[in-house]
Amino acid sequence: MTQEELFKKLVAHCKEYGFVFPSSEIYDGLGAVYDYGQNGVELKNNIKRYWWDSMVKLHENIVGLDAAIFMHPKTWEASGHVSAFNDPLIDNKDSKKRYRADVLIEDWMAKIDEKIEKEVAKAKKRFGESFDEEKFRATSPRVQEEVAKREAVHTRFANAMNDNDLAELRQIILDCEIACPISGTRNWTEVRQFNLMFSTQMGSTAEGANTIYLRPETAQGIFVNFLNVQKTGRMKIPFGIAQIGKAFRNEIVARQFVFRMREFEQMEMQFFVRPGTEMQWWNEWKNTRMAWHRALGFGDENYQFHDHDKLAHYANAATDIEYKFPFGFKEVEGIHSRTDFDLSNHQKFSGKKMTYFDPETGESYVPYVVETSIGVDRMFLQVMSAAYTDEKLENGDSRIVLKFPAALAPVKVAVLPLVKKDGMPEKAQEIVNQLKYDFNVVYEEKDSVGKRYRRQDAIGTPFCVTVDGQTLEDNTVTVRHRDTMEQERVSIDRLHAMVEEECSYRKLYKKLNL
Numbered sequence: 001m002t003q004e005e006l007f008k009k010l011v012a013h014c015k016e017y018g019f020v021f022p023s024s025e026i027y028d029g030l031g032a033v034y035d036y037g038q039n040g041v042e043l044k045n046n047i048k049r050y051w052w053d054s055m056v057k058l059h060e061n062i063v064g065l066d067a068a069i070f071m072h073p074k075t076w077e078a079s080g081h082v083s084a085f086n087d088p089l090i091d092n093k094d095s096k097k098r099y100r101a102d103v104l105i106e107d108w109m110a111k112i113d114e115k116i117e118k119e120v121a122k123a124k125k126r127f128g129e130s131f132d133e134e135k136f137r138a139t140s141p142r143v144q145e146e147v148a149k150r151e152a153v154h155t156r157f158a159n160a161m162n163d164n165d166l167a168e169l170r171q172i173i174l175d176c177e178i179a180c181p182i183s184g185t186r187n188w189t190e191v192r193q194f195n196l197m198f199s200t201q202m203g204s205t206a207e208g209a210n211t212i213y214l215r216p217e218t219a220q221g222i223f224v225n226f227l228n229v230q231k232t233g234r235m236k237i238p239f240g241i242a243q244i245g246k247a248f249r250n251e252i253v254a255r256q257f258v259f260r261m262r263e264f265e266q267m268e269m270q271f272f273v274r275p276g277t278e279m280q281w282w283n284e285w286k287n288t289r290m291a292w293h294r295a296l297g298f299g300d301e302n303y304q305f306h307d308h309d310k311l312a313h314y315a316n317a318a319t320d321i322e323y324k325f326p327f328g329f330k331e332v333e334g335i336h337s338r339t340d341f342d343l344s345n346h347q348k349f350s351g352k353k354m355t356y357f358d359p360e361t362g363e364s365y366v367p368y369v370v371e372t373s374i375g376v377d378r379m380f381l382q383v384m385s386a387a388y389t390d391e392k393l394e395n396g397d398s399r400i401v402l403k404f405p406a407a408l409a410p411v412k413v414a415v416l417p418l419v420k421k422d423g424m425p426e427k428a429q430e431i432v433n434q435l436k437y438d439f440n441v442v443y444e445e446k447d448s449v450g451k452r453y454r455r456q457d458a459i460g461t462p463f464c465v466t467v468d469g470q471t472l473e474d475n476t477v478t479v480r481h482r483d484t485m486e487q488e489r490v491s492i493d494r495l496h497a498m499v500e501e502e503c504s505y506r507k508l509y510k511k512l513n514l
């Protein structure tokens with residue numbers, strides 16, 4: 001199966017098993033907007049809890065906030081979003097399709113990288129044991145040629161992005177002979193800037209109304225509350241403010257399912273530090289955040305850092321944590337050193353002081369900020385992609401199983417009476433009642449037990465508990481484990497402790513060493 005087919009299957013699975021539906025589907029959906037179903041919302045909530053606890057509970061110097069989506073319009077002038085939150089777009093005149101110019105070029109570079117890796121893999125196969133990969137990369141004329149081609153374009157691209165040189169971006173697209181995937185032609189328009197913010201009106205009449213924006217990031221709600229939180233919480237620098245909430249961007253190219261949406265959710269933490277210490281904190285947060293991802297156990301080799309070629313208008317250092325999605329390594333989280341850009345600008349635009357008095361140095365200053373910013377929906381897709389497993393079984397059958405870390409699984413336990421009689425449903429219901437205050441538990445009596453196991457595998461339930469004739473005699477049940485499919489006989493009294501041990505977040509938190 002190609003990666004593309006795999007991704008299609010994953011998207012279909014999300015819909016079939018109640019994880020994600022297209023928004024307002026009965027009206028044929030709305031571009032790049034999605035709804036989360038009964039299992040999706042549980043997984044999403046569990047991801048949010050994992051993030052929130054790791055920030056707010058496990059750090060004494062980080063507190064939470066829940067700011068409004070609507071903010072005073074001046075916020076977005078101060079933050080630079082009105083003038084600079086743009087994407088360069090280009091249209092193909094034949095297909096009339098619109099693309100992000102930067103994404104077209106990045107995809108072209110990724111293809112060259114793929115070519116290089118294929119060359120290396122081919123040589124590895126050819127030379128076997130004696131293959132010296134480093135030497136091959138350094139000496140193979142074919143590899144060298146591709147590397148040089150990529151590097152030349154990469155340098156031009158980075159310069160064009162940093163200088164906002166739209167004509168040069170177009171020229172790169174022409175020089176690389178990039179064609180529209182739909183029409184196959186290279187009949188491109190000029191490159192134009194496109195602002196990504198949604199606007200709406202506040203006020204009862206259009207005349208007296210104010211144009212306001214739907215926030216494109218949650219961070220500004222934190223900045224404008226910086227002093228409220230610092231003073232009322234008596235916070236001392238360094239300290240952080242964490243927030244989870246919706247953000248809105250009018251993305252030009254909406255594709256790849258919940259990877260790029262127009263309405264999405266962010267988990268952002270702004271860490272306020274003494275000026276001059278920001279690089280040290282930036283490095284520290286890079287490591288802390290990478291450890292958070294890796295603790296989920298999806299394989300360290302599937303994550304990488306990617307430093308930005310173009311720094312956003314507010315940043316002096318930025319890196320992304322990328323995950324190997326079925327469509328390649330892509331950003332899940334950004335870690336940015338935002339300097340004092342935001343607080344200083346809010347000070348300028350509002351006329352209110354944004355300074356902090358540092359009792360240790362006796363100085364007042366506008367703090368510097370290191371931000372960690374992760375999309376809930378992208379994280380959701382990351383977890384889904386990593387967990388989705390198409391498994392061939394020994395008896396020739398196959399099954400789709402979602403191998404979630406147990407703490408994130410939407411349902412922890414399914415309780416199944418073997419048959420719908422002889423007191424088994426009642427006993428099963430008793431078990432549900434015993435567990436439901438602490439865990440998300442479902443009761444299922446329809447179809448054969450084998451079919452019910454498969455349905456639970458498909459939503460990633462770690463435990464299936466079957467009540468049978470023996471249960472009524474000795475108070476034991478069969479517990480079937482999702483990943484190994486092993487079954488064991490367990491006393492009902494032990495069930496709670498067993499589920500607790502496996503599904504607790506504590507296991508994950510301990511790996512973080514916080």
Ligand code: ATP
Nearest residue numbers: 251259260261264331332333334373374375377378
């Ligand atoms: P990209 O380059 O993919 O457009 P970005 O660099 O603009 O992303 P940031 O502004 O750094 O993204 O936002 C922080 C995080 O928010 C991203 O790492 C991503 O997880 C999430 N995010 C941003 N835009 C979207 C979107 N349109 N849909 C879903 N998640 C998003």
